[in-house]
Amino acid sequence: MIAGFADVTPLIAVLDYAGVAVFAATGALAAARAKQTIVTFVFFAAVTGVGGGTLRDLLIGAPVFWVHRSDYLGVCIVAAALVWLLQADRWRLRTLLWLDAAGMAAYAVIGAAKGAAYGVPPVAQVAMGVLTASFGGIIRDLLANEPSVLLSREIYVSAAALGAVVYVVGTQAGASTFVAGGAGVIACFGVRAAALGCGLTLPGYRDR
Secondary structure, three states: OOOOHHHOOHHHHHHHHHHHHHHHHHHHHHHHHOOOOHHHHHHHHHHHHHHHHHHHHHHHOOOOOOOOOOHHHHHHHHHHHHHHHOOHHHOOHHHHHHHHHHHHHHHHHHHHHHHHHOOOOHHHHHHHHHHHHHHHHHHHHHHOOOOOHHHOOEOOHHHHHHHHHHHHHHHHOOOOHHHHHHHHHHHHHHHHHHHHHHOOEOOOOOOO
16 A cells, blocks of 8 residues: 555545455355355455455555555454354345445445555546455355356446446545545445345346
């Protein structure tokens, strides 16, 4: 992270940790559903929690955000331990999907903000938001042998893109990072929640 990135606004700092924690919890939940060991819980939590941000930082030439700091991996370990202690194998898949939606909303804004902090152009900022929000979940599903949401018609990546676009357009228009970030999170989570609650999907290729 560049100096002071997490301190751009209190909202960005909170979203940063919240995104890691929530995505880490979804990784641990996937391990719980597969009846894995605590070691696998922690591994899934860490890979899911930091996966998207790692890809983002590598692409924009930033120091990988968790390598020189222990707090992010600590958040992943705590999330995994809580899921283990709360006997999350009894939780329904729906819980994972709603947690994933919350983490995605936070990370869509964080990814775009990190891209902006490193001077990438607006369109690339949106791309960084999408990658940060979706890549950890993709890795989680592959490791857990779960059907990837990318191979369904669910509104997923498009929700992350909307959140990132709202943030980028807002900041480009002169809005504060607090206002733009809050609007981006609400837009992303709102669309994803509508998709989960109402079964909204995108049309497929050559649908009639």
